[in-house]
Amino acid sequence: PPRKLSLITPSGRLTLGNHLGALRGMVAAQDHATCFFGVSDLHAMTTAHDPAELRERSREVATLMLACGLDPERATLFRQSEVPAHTGLAYLLECTALTGELSRMIQFKEKRRQAGGATGARASLFTYPVLMAADILLYRPEAVPVGDDQRQHVELTRDLALRFNRSYGPVFTVPEIEVPPVAARLRDLADPTRKMSKSAVSDAGVIRLLDDPATVRRKIGRAVTDSDTGPDAVRHDPVAKPGVSNLLELVAACTGSSPEAVAGGAPTYGALKKLATDAVVSVLEPVQRRYGELARDPGAVEEVYAAGARRCVEETGPVLYAARAAIGLG
Numbered sequence: 042p043p044r045k046l047s048l049i050t051p052s053g054r055l056t057l058g059n060h061l062g063a064l065r066g067m068v069a070a071q072d073h074a075t076c077f078f079g080v081s082d083l084h085a086m087t088t089a090h091d092p093a094e095l096r097e098r099s100r101e102v103a104t105l106m107l108a109c110g111l112d113p114e115r116a117t118l119f120r121q122s123e124v125p126a127h128t129g130l131a132y133l134l135e136c137t138a139l140t141g142e143l144s145r146m147i148q149f150k151e152k153r154r155q156a157g158g159a160t161g162a163r164a165s166l167f168t169y170p171v172l173m174a175a176d177i178l179l180y181r182p183e184a185v186p187v188g189d190d191q192r193q194h195v196e197l198t199r200d201l202a203l204r205f206n207r208s209y210g211p212v213f214t215v216p217e218i219e220v221p222p223v224a225a226r227l228r229d230l231a232d233p234t235r236k237m238s239k240s241a242v243s244d245a246g247v248i249r250l251l252d253d254p255a256t257v258r259r260k261i262g263r264a265v266t267d268s269d270t271g272p273d274a275v276r277h278d279p280v281a282k283p284g285v286s287n288l289l290e291l292v293a294a295c296t297g298s299s300p301e302a303v304a305g306g307a308p309t310y311g312a313l314k315k316l317a318t319d320a321v322v323s324v325l326e327p328v329q330r331r332y333g334e335l336a337r338d339p340g341a342v343e344e345v346y347a348a349g350a351r352r353c354v355e356e357t358g359p360v361l362y363a364a365r366a367a368i369g370l371g
């Protein structure tokens with residue numbers, strides 16, 4: 042079977058974007074692939090963080106990954122910080138990556154601006170994509186199921202794998218990105234020019250996986266649309282109608298339909314928002330129920346991740362060894 046890998050950073054409370062863009066594809070992959078899925082806790086320290094909050098978010102994300110359907114019987118679940126080869130390989134890849142290509146990363150430029158520019162940004166924010174490349178290449182996956190916002194990072198990972206292999210010998214598999222057919226980049230409901238982000242400044246347009254139904258209804262009710270009142274106002278046109286198109290994609294992804302088909306069944310913006318609320322509430326309901334059950338036994342969740350980390354240590358050791366040998370160490 043093919044190998045697939047993906048991680049989620051505990052830098053905030055998980056959103057519907059994380060679910061539709063990544064977790065769904067990860068759950069589906071378990072049926073046909075050898076899967077490695079992780080909590081990228083080291084990546085959560087690339088911007089200002091509070092230790093107690095990081096520990097709490099890391100626990101919440103680990104639990105939510107199980108609640109969304111990741112199954113330790115069929116996938117290996119782990120925390121990045123518990124598998125030392127990640128930071129070990131990251132340094133070898135820092136000796137492969139060039140400062141120019143890291144400077145071009147869109148996410149780096151955005152987050153550096155948010156951190157107050159060059160003097161406020163941590164060095165690890167700059168090397169973030171190199172650690173991510175190490176996360177991926179250590180497991181030799183063919184595919185990386187992620188949302189569209191990770192495209193540039195996966196491209197860089199491919200470039201680093203190719204360069205390393207060319208310079209030192211064929212150590213790494215060159216992975217492909219795998220994005221979902223719809224909602225690969227869910228937008229913020231209050232500002233549909235931005236992606237829905239777990240670290241957004243305002244919570245108004247961000248649906249959290251643990252939001253209750255009343256909160257979901259309120260956030261969708263206030264979602265930005267447009268002032269179009271024509272008979273075909275409800276249509277999928279992401280450039281001209283970003284807010285409406287985002288809601289259509291949201292419903293399509295939640296119900297396994299297409300944005301066009303959803304538009305056919307919603308004559309008005311009010312009807313579309315009602316459809317969206319119902320669709321989101323029915324997707325979140327089982328996740329929240331399982332989360333409630335799992336949260337009652339945090340020790341069991343920790344045991345899943347500890348067992349996964351032990352398996353990952355075995356899995357990654359030989360790959361790090363091969364990379365060290367190829368580059369001229371040992």
Ligand code: TYM
Nearest residue numbers: 047048049050058059062063081176187188225226227237
């Ligand atoms: P992160 O934690 O920001 O997001 C986790 C996953 O959710 C996807 N996603 C979205 N998909 C659709 N619409 C959105 N609005 C949306 N927001 C987030 C992301 O694309 C991602 O798949 N750097 C990564 C974590 C990471 C990783 C890795 C991923 C670390 N190492 C190795 C894959 C392989 C990140 O911060 O994702």
